[in-house]
Amino acid sequence: MAYQEQERLRRLLGGPETAWLLERVRSRIAQGRALDGTLTLAQATEQQRRALERLLGRAPGGGRSVSVRLPELDTVLSLTGPVPDLQAQAESEQLAWQRAHQPLSALAGRPELELWAAEAERSGVVKRLARGDAAAARELTANAAAVLALLPADGVALPVLAARALGDAHALDGDRALTTLVLGAVRALGELPTTSTASAVGRRQAWASVGVALDELSSRVLTLGLEPGLCDDEPAVLTLRRVRRRPPSFAGGTVFVCENPAVVAAAADELGATCPPLVCVEGRPSAAARALLGHLVARDARLAYHGDFDWGGVRIASGVLELPGATHWRYDAESYLAAVQRGLGNPLANGVPSDTIWDPPLRGAIERCGVRVEEEHLIPQLLTDLSDARVGGVRHRQGPAGPTPAP
Numbered sequence: 001m002a003y004q005e006q007e008r009l010r011r012l013l014g015g016p017e018t019a020w021l022l023e024r025v026r027s028r029i030a031q032g033r034a035l036d037g038t039l040t041l042a043q044a045t046e047q048q049r050r051a052l053e054r055l056l057g058r059a060p061g062g063g064r065s066v067s068v069r070l071p072e073l074d075t076v077l078s079l080t081g082p083v084p085d086l087q088a089q090a091e092s093e094q095l096a097w098q099r100a101h102q103p104l105s106a107l108a109g110r111p112e113l114e115l116w117a118a119e120a121e122r123s124g125v126v127k128r129l130a131r132g133d134a135a136a137a138r139e140l141t142a143n144a145a146a147v148l149a150l151l152p153a154d155g156v157a158l159p160v161l162a163a164r165a166l167g168d169a170h171a172l173d174g175d176r177a178l179t180t181l182v183l184g185a186v187r188a189l190g191e192l193p194t195t196s197t198a199s200a201v202g203r204r205q206a207w208a209s210v211g212v213a214l215d216e217l218s219s220r221v222l223t224l225g226l227e228p229g230l231c232d233d234e235p236a237v238l239t240l241r242r243v244r245r246r247p248p249s250f251a252g253g254t255v256f257v258c259e260n261p262a263v264v265a266a267a268a269d270e271l272g273a274t275c276p277p278l279v280c281v282e283g284r285p286s287a288a289a290r291a292l293l294g295h296l297v298a299r300d301a302r303l304a305y306h307g308d309f310d311w312g313g314v315r316i317a318s319g320v321l322e323l324p325g326a327t328h329w330r331y332d333a334e335s336y337l338a339a340v341q342r343g344l345g346n347p348l349a350n351g352v353p354s355d356t357i358w359d360p361p362l363r364g365a366i367e368r369c370g371v372r373v374e375e376e377h378l379i380p381q382l383l384t385d386l387s388d389a390r391v392g393g394v395r396h397r398q399g400p401a402g403p404t405p406a407p
Contacts, residue, residue: 017051021068028070032087040067096134101126103142106149111352112315113148116188125184129177143171144181151189152284152319153211155219155240155291161212174203186210190284191312191351209284216241221289222280224264225273226250233272235264235280240288243295252300255279256329256386257293257320259307260375267386276389277301284316297323304329306382309336309366309373311351321358330381333361336373345373 024039041048044066052066104117120126130137147165159169172179183197183206190209197203204214213219219240226236227248238248255277258264264280279296281289293303303326307313320326339345348370356362375382 015051017045017048018055020048021052025070035070038067038069040065093134097127097137100130100134100137101141103138103145106145111354112188112191113185115352116185120181120184126181129181140178140181143178144185147172147178147182148185151186151210151212153287153290154294155211155213155243155287155289157216157287158207158212158214208286211285211287211290213240213287216244219287221286221292222261222264222282223248223292224268224278224280225271225275226255226277226279233268235261235268238288238292240286240291243288243291247292247295250277250296250299250301253277253302254389255296255301255303256389257281257303257305258375258382259283259313259316262376263306263379263382266379266383270383271386275386278386281307281316281320283312285319293320293323297325301325302327306331306375306378308375309339309345309371310348311354311366313375314354314356314363314366318354318357328358329385330378331362332359333365335378336362336365337369339373339378340369340371344377345371348372 020041021039025035028035042065044064049066052068056068056072101117101121104120107113107117126137126141130140143166147161150161150165153161156164158172162171163169165171170176172182183203186192186206186209187194187196190206192206192209195202197206204218207214208219217239220237221243222235222237224235227250253276257279259281261280261282264278267275267278279289279292281293285293297303303320303323305317305320305326306329307317309331317328317331321328348366349372353363353367
C-alpha cells in the first residue's frame, strides 16, 4: 500500500470519531478473543457515522446507531501497530514474579523465616524494593537468601558477614534495599516488632540478636564469677572487643547460662563472689555472647542452659544447646510441667512452635498447656542449683542420658 494511503488511514483511525471503535477492537484482541462478530455504537453522532463511512467506503446511511463487522477492520487495524496480548503479558509477568521469590524457598525448614518469606511476597515489599523490576527482585531475594543462610552468626562484624555471603563488604550498608529486606527477616528471627528497627539503636540491637555486630564496642555480654579477679562479687559486662582480644582465662568446668539479667542480679545478691561461672545471653545471644560461649567451649567448658519456657526461649535454647557439650539446666518437660502445676506463668498468646531436640516431650508439653513460664518465676530454684554447684552438687540434667557430673 502506498505511503500516502497509509497516512490517510492513520489519520482516519486516529481521530476522536473512531476512538470508540479502536478501543473496543484493541480490547478484544488484548483479551485473546477472535475478530469476528459485529460491534455496534448506539446514539452515534453525525461525525462518527461520516468517519466510519469514509473509512469503509460506505454510502451515507441514516439512523442513530452504526454497526461494523469486525473482519472488515482486520486489515485496517494492522496499520496501527501490534496490539499487545494482555492475557499473555499478565501470565508472563506473574511467572517472572514467582521466579523472583523462588530464592527464598531455600529458607524451608526454618518456620520463622518461612512465615516471613510468605509475608514478604504477599505484602509486595520485594516488588517495592526492586522498583517493580522482576529481574532485580530475583537478584535481591537471592542475595537475601545467601545472607540469611549464615544467620544467626557466631559473633561476626556486619561487613565481614556481607563479604562472606556476597563478596562485598558494603553489600549490607544501611542505605541498601538488600539491608532493608534482610532486616525484616532479622526481626522475624528475633521475634521483634516492625518498629524495632526504626532507629539506629534498634537496628544495632536487631543485628546483635542474630550474632552480628556493627562494631566491637556496642555488642556486650553479661557475666558473673567467670574469671577470678574480674569484679568477683558483681556482674561484669564484656564487650566483643574484650572477648576477642583478652578473653577470660577459664580453666574448664561447668558454666551456667541463663536468658534474663534478673537471674544474674539475684545470684550476685545472694551468692556474690561464691557464685559459679554464670553467663547471661539477654535474649537472642549477641555477637559478644556468641563469641564468649564459643571461647568457653573451646576451653572445655560444659555449658548448662536455662531460659524462658516459650517459643522464643525454645529457639534461643536451640542455638546454645547446639554447641559441643552443652546441656539443659532445668529446661525440660518435667521442669516445665512442675512450674505449670504450681500455677506459675501466663497464657502463651503467640509464637511459632519449634522442636526441642534436647528433650522432645517439652514441645508437646508447651503446646498442650499453652502457658508461658518466664525464667524470673524460677529464680529460687536456679539459685539453689547455683549454690549447690559451688560445692559439687549441680542439679542440671542432660536429658535421657542421665545427670551431668558435678563440676
